[in-house]
Amino acid sequence: MDITEVWEDLAWNQGGKIVYLILDGVGGLPDPQRGGTELQVAETCNLDQLAKESSCGLLEIVGPGITPGSGPGHLALFGYDPLKYRIGRGVLSALGIDFDLQAGDVAARANFATLDQSGRVSDRRAGRIATDFNRELTQKIRDRVSLDFDGTFFFETVSEHRAVLVLRGQGLSGRLHDSDPQQTGVPPAEPRAKDDASQLTAKLVRSFLDQAKAVLADESPANMVLLRGFERYEPLPSLQQRFKLKGLCIADYPMYRGVSRLIGMDLVDPPGGIEARFKALQTQYAKDYDFFFVHVKKSDSLGEDADFDSKVSLIETVDRLLPLITTLAPDVLVVTADHSTPATMGKHSWHPVPLMIYSPHGRLDEVAQFDEYTCRQGMLGIRPGTHLMGLALANAGRLQKFGA
Amino acid sequence: MDITEVWEDLAWNQGGKIVYLILDGVGGLPDPQRGGTELQVAETCNLDQLAKESSCGLLEIVGPGITPGSGPGHLALFGYDPLKYRIGRGVLSALGIDFDLQAGDVAARANFATLDQSGRVSDRRAGRIATDFNRELTQKIRDRVSLDFDGTFFFETVSEHRAVLVLRGQGLSGRLHDSDPQQTGVPPAEPRAKDDASQLTAKLVRSFLDQAKAVLADESPANMVLLRGFERYEPLPSLQQRFKLKGLCIADYPMYRGVSRLIGMDLVDPPGGIEARFKALQTQYAKDYDFFFVHVKKSDSLGEDADFDSKVSLIETVDRLLPLITTLAPDVLVVTADHSTPATMGKHSWHPVPLMIYSPHGRLDEVAQFDEYTCRQGMLGIRPGTHLMGLALANAGRLQKFGA
Known part of the structure; x- marks a missing residue:
């Protein structure tokens, strides 16, 4: 029995409200020329004041040396051990566009791509076509592709060159190899079955890709679809079921909306921007929610841009x-x-991230700045990412005593 | 294999003596008006001197966010993972009054309570009747209640309104719902079986309660018995079996004596008071024991009194x-x-507790005060409660090398 299951047993439907402000990818490394990490260099009087009023520490999100993707990273923060609860990008993408995935659906991420005249991939993202053009193309594919099985398929725009394929029917499997070769200069790969039980699905996917290629033959630059991350959707137990939390997601970006939907949170419409998200929290805070997840994406994107x-x-x-x-x-x-x-x-990197928990029952420490180095000295120490939910629940008075 | 099992393999019957001084519930939170936690505010030159000569750290007893009951809390300190070794109050109460529980016995906590004229619970503790009156009532129940099965029952005074029911016979089960409704204004609950194999036990318990109610009908204020925490007793492997420790418990309060008996410690008669307990240690120290558990209860009681x-x-x-x-x-x-x-x-709360280990082989640190904040800076870091026994055994020279 892992510790998150103990919280399940102890959680009760009483106590305070919990707000998570997740600054995606905000943890950094010192840049010698700038004299510190991003958080150290930034002037942050409000975050620092909050640090003074909080218990601080570091979270090693998935484990030592593990560089988390955004899906597992968030699952850990929500108390879902990513080593136990595995989900792929396909399912997350579908959930992230408010697509109503059903148990047993098979989802895959799709990219519009460019093939050269010899049939080799010359651009895996088809020059990042505009989202509107993407919508035209997905509509054509929906109109003209037909799959011969007792079920349906959905092909949905995400944004730019990104789309999602969902197959719905009996006996489908997610155990397929990608057709996206993840490199240019080679042809798309065969979406081969990884086992016998996946042959039907592989056949349907091949048929879909053959037809999509024909539909797109005269298009430019998006004359092909690449698929990756096939996965069969099995819903996770919800935050409500596990921790008796009614949760609300306040995020713009599909992936994070997807993770939230996967564990049963409600979602506000994408507010559009950080200030709008914080104001959405203000509007929603008094409502009947116990848990609010407020997401800031750009700290990650700018880190990835090395900016x-x-x-x-x-x-x-x-x-x-x-x-x-x-x-x-x-x-x-x-x-x-x-x-x-x-x-x-x-x-992304494996380095632990700074953490502060503001609570009336916090054991306040000397930490007076919110960054990787000062938080290392805080009362919470270095902990696995999954510990966070237990600490948040306890601080909110939402866990009963263990044993007598 | 968890780490406590590795200690089992490595423990040998050599090495020094270990003394645990457990200050129940001593960990605290800062009170802004008093300028610190209880341990910080207290003048403690002897504890501080010991801290200077010790390795210090914090123990997170059961896990992040988990508020331990006293039973699981002590089991963790003794190297028994409370997530694996679960025991309830019924068994602990019986063990704590020196009752000789046998494997397969089913124990439950009993409260004398007050029912109003409509049969609803008006006081779950019957005004905390005196222990002597409790003894009179339990004797009446023993004399007049008779259960129709191939076994026996025991009904024993603990103190004030508290008692213990033990059923002994073949095929008994602890999988019963409480009859104690845990609130006033409602009638006692039915002690329903949680599965078919528990029907016999449920029938016996119902019969016991019906007869006890009749016996107590003219008593005031204790005119009913409430039962909770049914549990079948399966003895735990002893400290001797696991870690080759012959242990002695020096405690006054039943619960802690119960935990000690559960893992095979000998017990001195309740010394009565802290000084008497410390002197009992002096008397016993030279005897043939490897492990001494000295318990101080009042630090917890006064914390619970918010005093x-x-x-x-x-x-x-x-x-x-x-x-x-x-x-x-x-x-x-x-x-x-x-x-x-x-x-x-x-x-009780989930906050980690301060720890110091005095040993000739300690890696001494800069910690010069025994409190939650200074110990955070010590060499032992923040650790799960179960780690303590391994560190104590190692420091006493009681663990062999692992591997060659």
Whole structure:
């Protein structure tokens, strides 16, 4: 029995409200030329003030040396051990466009791509076509492709070159190899079955790809569809079922909306921008929710762009807007990240992320700045990412005593 | 294989003596008006001196966010993972009154209670009747209640309104719902079976309760018995079997005596008071024991009473008496708690507890005060409660090398 299951047993439908402010990828590494990490260099008087009033520490989100994707990173923060609850991008993408996935559906991520005259992939993203053009193409495919089985398929625009394929019917499997070769200069791969039980699905997918190629033959630059991350959708137990939390997601970006829907949160319409998200929290806070997930995406994107200075500015923007949240005086307010994305590396990394938990029952520490180094000295120590939900629940008075 | 099982393999019957001084619930939270936690505010020159000569850290007893009951809290300190070794109050209560529980016995906690004229519970504790009156009533019940099965029952006074019911016979089960409704204004609940195999036990318990109600009909205020925490007793492997430790318990309060008996410790008669307990350790230390568990209860009770100042005084009393222990120069002396009971909260909490291990092989640190904040900076870091036994065994030279 792992510790998250103990929380399930102990959680009750009483106690305070919990707000998670997740600054995606905000953890960083020091840039010697700038004299610190992104969080250290940023001027953040509001975050620092909150640190003074909070218990601080570091979270090692999935485990030592593990660089988390955004899906597992968030699952860990929500108390779902990513080593146990595995979900792929296909399912997340479908959930993230508000697609009503049903148990047993098979989803895959789709890219519009460019094939050269010899049939080799010359651009896996078809020059990042506009979303409107994507919509035209998906409509054509829906109109003209027909699959011969006792079920249906859905082909849905996400944005730019991205789309989702969903197959719905009996006996489908997600155990298929990608058709996306993940490189240019080679032809698309065969979506081969990984076992016998997946032969039917592989046949349907091949038929879909053959027909889609024919439909797109005269298009440019998007003359092909590549598929990856096939996965059969099995819903996860919800936050309500596990921790007696009625949750609300306040996020713009599909992936994070998808994770939230996967564990049964309600969602507000994408607010569009950080300030709008913080204001949405203000509007929703008094409503009948126990748990609010507020997501900031750009700290990650700018880290991935290796744009140290812009990541610093983004952190300062969040800091400036933070009073929109703190004036609500949430019972428990958590600020942390789903993983580090150091601008010096330009990608996700395994480094632990700073954490602060503001709560009336916090054991306050000497930490007076919110960054990777000062939080290391805090009372919470370094912990696995899954610990966070237990601490948040306890601080909110939402866990009963264990044993007598 | 968990780490406590590795210690089982490595433990040998050599090495020094280990003393655990457990200050129940001593961990606290800062009270802003008093400028610190109970341990910080207390004047504790002896504890602080010991901290200087010890390795320090924090123990997160059961897990993040988990508020331990006293039973699981102590099991963790003794190296028994409370998620694996689960015991309830019924069994602990029976063990705690020196009742000789046998494997297969079913025990439940009993309360004398008051029913109003309509049969509803008006006081779950019958005004906390005196222990002597409790004895009279339990004797009446023993004399007049008769259960129709091939076995026996025992009904034993604990103290005040508390008693224990034990059923002994073949095929009994602990999978019964409580008859104690845990609230007033409603009638007692039916002690329903949770599965078919528990029907016999449920029938016996119903018969017991019906007869007890009749026996008590003319009593006031204790005119009913409520039962909760039914549990079948399966003895745990002993400290001797697991870690080759012959243990002695020096405690006054039934629950802690019960936990000790459960894992095979010998017990001295309740010494009555802290000083008497410390002196009992002096008397016993040279005897043929490897492990001494000395328990201080009041740090918890005063925390539960939200009485910050009295908890501080109690800590100062322990500090004043500490030389009774340190002059013995135990090979390994551990001072810690089974959980926090911050006076600011007035109840058990999930916050990690301070720990110090005095040992000739300790890696001494800079910690010069015994409290939650300074111990956070110590060499032992923040650890699960179960780690303690391994560290104590190692420091006492009681664990062999792992591998070659």
